Amino acid sequence: MKLTTFIKGENQKLAVQIENNLIDIEETAKKNEWNNIVTDVMQVIEFNQSELKDFEIKVKEAVTNGSAVAIEEEGLIYGPSVTKPHKIICVGLNYRRHADETNAPYPEVPILFNKFDNTLTGHQSEIVIPNVTNELDYEVELGIVIGKKTKNVTQEAALSHVFGYCTVNDLSARDLQMRTQQWLLGKTCDDFSPVGPFLVTADEVGDPNNLNLKTYVNNEIRQNSNTSDMIFSCAEIVSYISQHMTLEPGDLILTGTPEGVVLGLPADQRVYIQPGDVVTVEIEKLGTLTNKFVQESEKVLTNA
Template sequence: MKLLTFEEQGIHKLGVQTAQGIVDVAASAEKVGNTTIQTDIMAVISATAAEVAELQAFITTVLADGQAVCVDADEITWGPAVTKPHKIICVGLNYRRHADETKAPYPEVPILFNKFDNTLTGHNSEIEIPKMTEELDYEVELGIVIGKKAKYVTQEDALDHVFGYCAVNDLSARDLQMRTQQWLLGKTCDKFSPVGPYLVTADEIDNPNDLSLKTYVNGDLRQNSNTSDMIFSCAEIVSYISDYMTLEPGDLILTGTPEGVVLGLPREQRVYIQPGDIVTVEIEKLGTLTNRFVAEN
């Protein structure tokens, strides 16, 4: 399934993208009198396999019966595909060619840092460029969303704990990021983690380490790579993190960005994100996530 959220009266409602359009799950359930179906995306993420299957069956039934309440993708306010993660954990320098372009050695173990939920936003959201930075960079990243509690899981079992995958733009204010040895300041400004448009369930992704990734700035292709270039695979990352902390349903892991970021260019060629720029990141099978950037008021 392709799950999503959209905002209505300050609430993130659950939607499911189908060939017939986006189904408003709560409105459809109310219409047919179903009081048991999950209508919150975080509840679905932590649900049992049987409950997720029940949601899929419900969507199939209301579409077939003509009882589905659908919303227009061009008229909704998209929310983040994950609304309330317990943790947002990021992996730095996890693509070989990205490490090469920044002249950094390949890490021997995953480099971890964190973001917070103030960074979350959705597809088509306007993002203010903070006054404190002059070097805002884009980073297309594959997001892993945990579905089952994981502690000391092996690499062989790690992906069994994944609910699904999503596209993320790990926005990075490079001047703030490099101000100190800790990267946090440059990574955690408001709306610095657009997530979406969809959270795609793991059953639709045969191999998360064989997906193309791209970034466009105003239509110009800037990043063009594949998750096969990861230094540490998705399974390795989940297993490694679980050795040090318990991963909970809804936790979001950002797995690193490939080559093509502004920081990787010679200094005289670097043109960072400017007000009016439209940045689109897309990942094969996961959808296209677009945001417009504006000056901070």
């Protein structure tokens, strides 16, 4: 299944893509008088396999018999495809050619840092370039979404604990990131983790370490690689993290970015994201995520 969220009023609502149609789950449930209406993607992530299969069958049956409520694409506002993760954990320098381009040694263990839910936003949303940075960089990343409570899982079993995968742009303000030895400041400005447009269940993805991934800036390709270049595979990452902390359903893991980022270029060739730029990141089987960037002073901000 391909799950997504959309904004209706002030709420994030659940949708499922079936045969190129986006189905409004809440309205479909009301029309069909389903019990226990599901309105939140996080509820689906917590389903067990039987519940997930039953949910999928019900939605597909509604599409087949004409009782599903489709969402009009025009005017649709996407939310992040994962809305309330308990944790957002990121892996740094996890692609060989990315480490090579930045002259960094390959790490011996995964380099971990975190982001917060203020960084989450959706497909087609405008993203403000904060006035505090002049060096905003893109990073296409495969996101792993955990599906069940996970502690001390082996590498062999790790992927069975994954609910699904998504496309993420791990935006990075390099001047803030490199200001100290801690990367957090450059990674956690508002809307620095657009996620989506879909959360795709693991059964539709297959091997997560054999997916093409790309970045375009104003339709010019910048990153073009494959998740097979990861230093630590998805299974290794999930297993490693679970040895140190308990992973919960809905936790989001960003698995690193391949070569082609602005930081990897010679200093005199670096042109970071500018106001008006449109950045698209895409991952095979998961979908294409596009955002336009605006300067902070150009966007009306509200004060409490």
